Amino acid sequence: MDVALAIAGPGSRAYAFIIDWHIRLLLALTWFAGAAYVQTGVIHLHAKSPASAIAIASLPALAIYFLYQPLAELAMRGRTPGKRMAGVRIVNRQGGTPSTLALLIRNAFRLIDCLPAFYGVGLCTTIFSQQRVRLGDLAAGTLLVHDGDTETRALAQLGTASLNEGLDAATLALSNDLLLRWQELDTTVRRHLARDLLRRADQARGVAADASLDTLDEHELQRRLRDALAGRVR
Amino acid sequence: MTPGPKSSWLARRAGQWRRLGDSLPTWRRGRLSRTDALAALDAYHGLARDVASARQALPASAITTALETLYASLHAIVNREPRHTLASLRQLYAVEIPATFQELKPQLLAVWLLFALSTAAGWWLIHTWPTLVGLVASPEMVRHVEHGELWTDGILNVTPSSLLSMRIFTNNIAVTIFACVAGVFYGLGTFYVIANNGLMLGGVFAFTREHGLDGDLLKFIFAHGTVELSMICLGAAAGVALGESLIRPRLASRRDSLQQCTARIARLFGALIPLLVICGLIEGFVSPDAGIGWPPRIVLGLANLALMYGLLTGRFFRSSAAA
Numbered sequence: 230m231d232v233a234l235a236i237a238g239p240g241s242r243a244y245a246f247i248i249d250w251h252i253r254l255l256l257a258l259t260w261f262a263g264a265a266y267v268q269t270g271v272i273h274l275h276a277k278s279p280a281s282a283i284a285i286a287s288l289p290a291l292a293i294y295f296l297y298q299p300l301a302e303l304a305m306r307g308r309t310p311g312k313r314m315a316g317v318r319i320v321n322r323q324g325g326t327p328s329t330l331a332l333l334i335r336n337a338f339r340l341i342d343c344l345p346a347f348y349g350v351g352l353c354t355t356i357f358s359q360q361r362v363r364l365g366d367l368a369a370g371t372l373l374v375h376d377g378d379t380e381t382r383a384l385a386q387l388g389t390a391s392l393n394e395g396l397d398a399a400t401l402a403l404s405n406d407l408l409l410r411w412q413e414l415d416t417t418v419r420r421h422l423a424r425d426l427l428r429r430a431d432q433a434r435g436v437a438a439d440a441s442l443d444t445l446d447e448h449e450l451q452r453r454l455r456d457a458l459a460g461r462v463r
Numbered sequence: 464m465t466p467g468p469k470s471s472w473l474a475r476r477a478g479q480w481r482r483l484g485d486s487l488p489t490w491r492r493g494r495l496s497r498t499d500a501l502a503a504l505d506a507y508h509g510l511a512r513d514v515a516s517a518r519q520a521l522p523a524s525a526i527t528t529a530l531e532t533l534y535a536s537l538h539a540i541v542n543r544e545p546r547h548t549l550a551s552l553r554q555l556y557a558v559e560i561p562a563t564f565q566e567l568k569p570q571l572l573a574v575w576l577l578f579a580l581s582t583a584a585g586w587w588l589i590h591t592w593p594t595l596v597g598l599v600a601s602p603e604m605v606r607h608v609e610h611g612e613l614w615t616d617g618i619l620n621v622t623p624s625s626l627l628s629m630r631i632f633t634n635n636i637a638v639t640i641f642a643c644v645a646g647v648f649y650g651l652g653t654f655y656v657i658a659n660n661g662l663m664l665g666g667v668f669a670f671t672r673e674h675g676l677d678g679d680l681l682k683f684i685f686a687h688g689t690v691e692l693s694m695i696c697l698g699a700a701a702g703v704a705l706g707e708s709l710i711r712p713r714l715a716s717r718r719d720s721l722q723q724c725t726a727r728i729a730r731l732f733g734a735l736i737p738l739l740v741i742c743g744l745i746e747g748f749v750s751p752d753a754g755i756g757w758p759p760r761i762v763l764g765l766a767n768l769a770l771m772y773g774l775l776t777g778r779f780f781r782s783s784a785a786a
Contacts, residue, residue: 325539
């Protein structure tokens with residue numbers, strides 16, 4: 230069975246990268262300052278500080294900074310904290326979790342993708358390539374796709390209450406979609422859709438349509454729609 | 464509007480989908496227990512039927528998209544390859560690395576030739592026009608040599624060996640990976656990296672010879688440099704293969720050809736990286752130590768070469784693979 234996954238564009242990619250960059254920078258700086266403080270009593274080091282103090286403070290900090298991405302991707306199977314927050318993940322071309330080798334190749338190509346500065350090469354290939362991939366993805370056979378959080382929420386909302394079996398499947402699905410996308414829709418449109426769906430629900434129950442529907446406010450319309458979805462009768 | 468049977472299907476299955484969505488993060492993380500694996504398989508088959516029904520009953524609905532996403536995630540879990548870490552490692556060192564090394568011999572020869580030519584060119588350039596030394600050496604290096612000493616003399620007084628080693632092997636690994644991945648520009652990036660390194664090496668040797676320090680430089684380089692340069696050249700040979708996969712793709716598309724080639728050559732780094740770490744340790748602990756004479760350096764250099772040969776040809780691992 231073929232299913233389509235939504236490919237993430239340069240915006241989501243950059244958003245995830247910026248979050249990850251801040252996380253790794255903070256982690257590395259925290260280690261550096263902590264190690265320096267434990268050894269010398271101050272949080273900064275200079276050229277005349279003991280070599281062992283410099284080594285203990287700077288080497289792990291550099292390791293954290295440079296190995297964060299590959300290690301996080303390996304540990305979280307194609308995700309990083311930044312990618313998770315941005316709602317994206319790495320998959321192979323079959324939609325599955327990429328292999329360790331693919332993730333390592335993808336990260337090795339960062340050396341080229343980050344050229345000449347600020348991921349110039351990577352950004353250009355992401356903008357101009359058909360599947361929005363950077364060179365590392367091209368070489369490793371990976372893609373960055375949306376994690377499907379909205380979709381998961383759609384199912385979660387549907388599964389929280391017992392559903393109104395009196396409604397036909399299309400009305401049920403539409404009500405669910407409308408509640409899920411309530412904030413994204415224009416006020417007039419969502420009110421109109423909610424009233425229409427509530428009338429259909431009344432019709433399905435074999436009762437006359439509520440005349441007060443046109444006077445209900447947004448909050449009440451949403452509440453009634455949830456009740457109709459769950460089969461709670463007014 | 465009369466309630467159809469499809470709505471009861473939705474109502475019946477919704478709870479199951481939600482529970483499945485809740486289980487996915489746990490199933491993704493690690494090994495599945497027998498019960499979880501059976502539950503995943505059962506859910507996978509059920510979900511395939513649900514996706515088909517949803518596509519028919521609710522086309523273009525968020526529920527259908529959600530079910531498809533859920534199905535794709537479950538498909539990835541059900542079809543996940545088993546992990547055999549030790550066996551994979553044995554296979555890597557006994558079979559895959561030697562095979563890739565054999566395949567890359569023509570490219571390796573070409574890279575060595577380019578490196579030798581650019582080294583000779585660098586030598587000739589600085590020998591003929593010594594004032595151009597600024598192109599291949601930093602002002603600090605030039606100042607040291609003009610004062611009759613190598614820039615590496617007394618380096619251990621400034622930086623401890625451990626720190627020095629770490630810095631060196633990190634840099635060498637980055638250079639080798641770069642020499643390889645730069646091949647993605649149809650091999651031109653690799654050509655530049657090798658030509659540049661050769662020019663610098665030749666130029667620096669010519670410059671130190673003018674000041675009678677070439678023997679000292681060779682003594683410094685010998686123990687670690689033979690393997691280090693070989694590894695960088697091998698990384699570059701892998702880069703040439705990458706470029707070749709794009710210029711003359713073996714598969715239907717350049718993308719597929721690049722992917723296949725990258726997956727093949729990436730295994731070489733299983734040997735390259737440990738060897739570069741050893742070179743870094745030698746360069747940090749042995750090479751700058753003026754108290755260590757030629758004989759131990761020669762022994763160490765040759766032992767390192769033997770180790771490299773053993774790793775790349777798989778001689779150390781053949782018996783264990785056969786077992």
